Amino acid sequence: MPLRSLSSSRSLAMRFTIRAVAVAMMAAPLGACGWWDDDPVYKTQATDPADLLYNQGLVFLKNQDYTKAAKRFDALDKQYPQTEWQQKAILMSAYANYSAGNYDDAITASQRYVTLYPKSPDAAYAAYLYANSQYKQIPDITRDQDRTVKALQAFQVVVTNWPKSEYADDARFKIQVTKDQLAGKEMDIGRYYQGQQNYVAAVNRYKIVVAQYQQTRQIEEALSRLAECYLALGLTSDAQTAAAILGHNYPDSQWYKDTYTLVKSNGLEPREDTESWLSRTFHSAISMD
Incomplete structure (x- = not known):
C-alpha cells in the first residue's frame, strides 16, 4: 500500500509536545520524578495533585514511555473533570x-477533544491526530476500506475547518x-x-474510478480496462471514446499504447463521442478539480 511516511506528521507532533514539555518544566521541577510505576509511593491515587499527574505524564513522554504517559493523562482527565x-x-x-x-x-x-473544545487553538491538532490515527490503520486493497474512508473524511475536515493550519498541507497530501x-x-x-x-x-x-477518483494514478488503467470491456461487450463507440480520452490526456502512457493497439486490431480508431456518459463525466470531474 503506497502510504507516505509519517515523518512530517511526527515532526509536527513533536513540536507540539516539546512546546508542552518546555512549559511544564518551567512550571514545576521534575528532578524528583522517577519511574513511578515501580515505586508504591507514586502509584496513582484518587486525589493526586493535578500538576503531579501532568508532569509525570510529560516525563514519561520525554522518555518515550508513551503507554505510561497515557495512563497518567487519563488519570488526570478522570480526577479533574471540567477543568483546564x-x-x-x-x-x-x-x-x-x-x-x-x-x-x-x-x-x-x-475526537472527544474536538467535541468538547472545538474553538481551542489546539482543535486543529486534535483533528489531525484523529485523521492520522485512522490513516495508520489503512489495510491493503484486498480488505475492507472503512478505515480509508474515515481517514479521507477526517483529513477533509482538517483542510475545510483549518485550511491555513500547519497541518493542512500534509492533510491535502494524504487526501490524495x-x-x-x-x-x-x-x-x-x-x-476480478x-x-x-x-x-x-x-x-x-x-x-467509479472515472467519476470519483480520476486525479489518482489509477485513472489510466481504468480507461484502458473500460476500452477492453466495452470491446468485449460489442460497444465499439464507448471503447473508442475511452481510448481517445486516454490518448488525449495520457499520450505517453503504456496503458494508452496497449489500448491503441487493441482498438486498431479491431479495425477501429480512438474517437471521442462527446455526448457519451464517459466523456461528460470525465470532463466534468476535471473541471471540478
Missing part, C-alpha cells in the same frame, strides 16, 4: 496513545493518498469481475 487540566489531559492522552500505536484510544481521545487507495480497491474488484468475464460488473467499478 482535563482539557490538557485529553489532548496529551491522544498524542501519547498515538505515539504508542494505540490508535483506537488516540481516536477516542482526539487515501483517494488512490480507494480507487485501487475499485480497480481490484473490477479486475473482468477476469470472470462479467464485463458489466467490471465496467461499473471502473466507472
Whole structure:
C-alpha cells in the first residue's frame, strides 16, 4: 500500500509536545520524578495533585514511555473533570496513545477533544491526530476500506475547518493518498469481475474510478480496462471514446499504447463521442478539480 511516511506528521507532533514539555518544566521541577510505576509511593491515587499527574505524564513522554504517559493523562482527565487540566489531559492522552500505536484510544481521545473544545487553538491538532490515527490503520486493497474512508473524511475536515493550519498541507497530501487507495480497491474488484468475464460488473467499478477518483494514478488503467470491456461487450463507440480520452490526456502512457493497439486490431480508431456518459463525466470531474 503506497502510504507516505509519517515523518512530517511526527515532526509536527513533536513540536507540539516539546512546546508542552518546555512549559511544564518551567512550571514545576521534575528532578524528583522517577519511574513511578515501580515505586508504591507514586502509584496513582484518587486525589493526586493535578500538576503531579501532568508532569509525570510529560516525563514519561520525554522518555518515550508513551503507554505510561497515557495512563497518567487519563488519570488526570478522570480526577479533574471540567477543568483546564482535563482539557490538557485529553489532548496529551491522544498524542501519547498515538505515539504508542494505540490508535483506537488516540481516536477516542482526539475526537472527544474536538467535541468538547472545538474553538481551542489546539482543535486543529486534535483533528489531525484523529485523521492520522485512522490513516495508520489503512489495510491493503484486498480488505475492507472503512478505515480509508474515515481517514479521507477526517483529513477533509482538517483542510475545510483549518485550511491555513500547519497541518493542512500534509492533510491535502494524504487526501490524495487515501483517494488512490480507494480507487485501487475499485480497480481490484473490477479486475476480478473482468477476469470472470462479467464485463458489466467490471465496467461499473471502473466507472467509479472515472467519476470519483480520476486525479489518482489509477485513472489510466481504468480507461484502458473500460476500452477492453466495452470491446468485449460489442460497444465499439464507448471503447473508442475511452481510448481517445486516454490518448488525449495520457499520450505517453503504456496503458494508452496497449489500448491503441487493441482498438486498431479491431479495425477501429480512438474517437471521442462527446455526448457519451464517459466523456461528460470525465470532463466534468476535471473541471471540478
